[in-house]
Amino acid sequence: MDYRVPPGVEAIEKLQNFIKVNRLTANTRIPSERDLCEMWGVRRSTLRQAVDTLVESGELYRVKGAGVYVAVSKLVRNMSGADAMIDELMQQGIPMSKKIISARVIEATKQISKRLRIPLGRKVYEYIRVREVGHIPSIMETSYIDCEQYPDFDKHYNNKTSMASLFRNLYHQEMVKGEERISITYASESEAGLLDIEANSSLFFTAGVLTNEENVPVMYYKQLLRSDRFKFVSMISK
Structure with missing residues (x-):
């Protein structure tokens, strides 16, 4: 039986891997939702949910009108x-x-x-x-x-x-x-x-x-x- 990773989970993993591979430091802005969707071929709603999850967990944070940034590690x-x-x-x-x-x-x-x-x-x-x-x-x-x-x-x-x-x-x-x-x-x-x-x-x-x-x-x-x-x-x- 094939096991397929849910799109939301996959998007979270892609975001975490993107930060790690590109060695993004704390307070660095990540690309826009549109750019990431085009890069990975995922739905805007799926990516937004993934970002929300990482914001809630403290890995990312939002600045109103300025985008999403990498948070300081706790x-x-x-x-x-x-x-x-x-x-x-x-x-x-x-x-x-x-x-x-x-x-x-x-x-x-x-x-x-x-x-x-x-x-x-x-x-x-x-x-x-x-x-x-x-x-x-x-x-x-x-x-x-x-x-x-x-x-x-x-x-x-x-x-x-x-x-x-x-x-x-x-x-x-x-x-x-x-x-x-x-x-x-x-x-x-x-x-x-x-x-x-x-x-x-x-x-x-x-x-x-x-x-x-x-x-x-x-x-x-x-x-x-x-x-x-x-x-x-x-x-x-x-």
């Missing part, structure tokens, strides 16, 4: 945690930098005390940072660390140091496991300004706790990630 956010993601991006050679927006000592709220398993009102360090990935503001992070358990942390942490290295080298602590929750939220005016996006743009929201070898919480964190820059994956093994 970065992979592995669900193994924030530090794992940062390490992976750096290993890929993607430029990474961070800027501390706010650093202060506050009293632990109910949520913070519950996550860090400390008394309500105990002093904690609060750090708010924006990470640039590939020179684009992409992640906003807020971290909470127990002042009593990690004294003088604020004297050592800055834009050039990493929290993981400080825990390891200064306090002889390794963040070995954790728990993370993921949801969708929308950018406030201030968040949008820091991430260089429109207010009310959709964002991935993650919150988690990292613990040491004795299962004692080391850090409680929250992240806002631009949904146009990231996708989430989960590695499954038997």
Whole structure:
């Protein structure tokens, strides 16, 4: 029995192959629908449906009155945690930098005390940072660390140091496991300004706790990630 690829699927494959073979980079305009239809001998409606599918999947994007363009490839956010993601991006050679927006000592709220398993009102360090990935503001992070358990942390942490290295080298602590929750939220005016996006743009929201070898919480964190820059994956093994 002969198997024939549906026209819509074939058109999608042709578009993807065209981008790959011609090495079209992000923000490059693809040929018009009419030109592609003539090139491949496909119906206009079939091609438009294929383009719509690739726009929805984030591989292409439309500019009203200007055509269809190749989208920026989304970065992979592995669900193994924030530090794992940062390490992976750096290993890929993607430029990474961070800027501390706010650093202060506050009293632990109910949520913070519950996550860090400390008394309500105990002093904690609060750090708010924006990470640039590939020179684009992409992640906003807020971290909470127990002042009593990690004294003088604020004297050592800055834009050039990493929290993981400080825990390891200064306090002889390794963040070995954790728990993370993921949801969708929308950018406030201030968040949008820091991430260089429109207010009310959709964002991935993650919150988690990292613990040491004795299962004692080391850090409680929250992240806002631009949904146009990231996708989430989960590695499954038997």
